Amino acid sequence: MPDQVLTLDVIDMHTAGEPVRIVAGGYPRLTGASILDKRREALEQHDALRRALMLEPRGHAGMYGVISVEPSDGAKAAGAVFGALFTHNEGYSTMCGHATVALGKWLVESGQVPAPENGEISFPIELPCGVVRVTAQLAGGKVVQSGFESVPAFLAQRDARLEVPGLGSITADLCYGGAFYLILPASSLGVDFFETPLERLVEIGTAITAAGRAQLDIVHPDAADLGFLYGTILIDDAPVPEPTYNLCIFAEGQIDRSPTGSGVTARLARDHARGLIAAGAERQFYGPTPVPFLASIASARGDGSVTVSVSGQSAFSGKATFEIHSDDPLAYGFSLPPSYGALRRMTGAAF
DSSP: OOOOEEEEEEEEEEETTEEEEEEEESSOOOOOSSHHHHHHHHHHHSHHHHHHHHSBTTSOTTOOEEEEEOOOHHHHHTTOOOEEEEEOSSSEESOOHHHHHHHHHHHHHTTSSOOOSSEEEEEEEEETTEEEEEEEEEETTEEEEEEEEOSOBEEEEEEEEEEETTTEEEEEEEEESSSEEEEEEGGGGTOOTTTSOHHHHHHHHHHHHHHHHHHOOOOOSSOGGGOSEEEEEEEOOOOTTSOEEEEEEETTTEEOSSOOHHHHHHHHHHHHHTTSSOTTOEEEEEOSSSOOEEEEEEEEOTTSOEEEEEEEOEEEEEEEEEEEETTOTTTTOBOOOSSHHHHHHHHTOOO
16 A cells, blocks of 8 residues: 655744643644544544654653644534633643743744733633633744633642551642642651652652542542543642642653643632632742743632643754655554563563
8 A cells, every 4th residue: 555644734832841742733623512522532533643642752751742732612602712621641631821821922923812012912712621711922023922811720629648658648638720639748758859860759749640530439520531630740838939840640640841821820829728828829839940930810610620820931942844654554643651561561572
């Protein structure tokens, strides 16, 4: 059979060092009525394309992506000008703050959202967690900062107790900021947040996430598809309102290089519920790079939830047209095996 070639056009960006690969062309049109329907459709019918773009040889274990989709009718009625699905090395997220910050820059600078040369523009977009309002600050026709106001965020379980192999009995707060996270200070585990190697912190976070997925009943009040644990965020002990650090570990041990927009949202919801921060107070959040997010509680709601404003800086990295050849045995990507023995077992090799 002759070689067949599928092409995908992408725009590569980053926010605070965390990659954002936006699929700008070549992806099949998703026809689901709701954005969660489209998310399921992408998973069930086109997941090979996610693997091709996120995994090696085109991507890497820390890659993150955006699939552009048409907003649902309900979102369009609310003024949404764009829809997005979020992808990573393991699957699909329901919210991604760093990618939303990047989308603010891309949508404006690519002309998809008309904007003034200078000043501010605000517009809604649809994400799997709901419709969020994006804001972009412009100077000379360029977006110098962008951000979003979150969907309602809340502290779902305070001091949830987990049994974690290697760590014993621990407590963590289960929080929602567009996705569910377990949030806890590294010091509560007897671990120095700043001096412990990142590799060890990732092992700890991955173990906590696995325990949380096995032991916690996680339900979102609006949609069953939102009721899953996305990851664990280890934090420092800096008091409010001093600058503070997050380390978000999600998917298959993936580290967010940014402070994590949905994680910052979840953390502010937690801190507000614990009486640590008032509505309107701003705080700087850092991930493992020296580029922060600035965030504050935009509004506190009667049901105990809050909306959070998060802003940061994004930059363009490049653009590409990727080719997927039917005669390529690794056309749809691969992940490095943990050992050669695992590779032999996976392939059924007898040699």
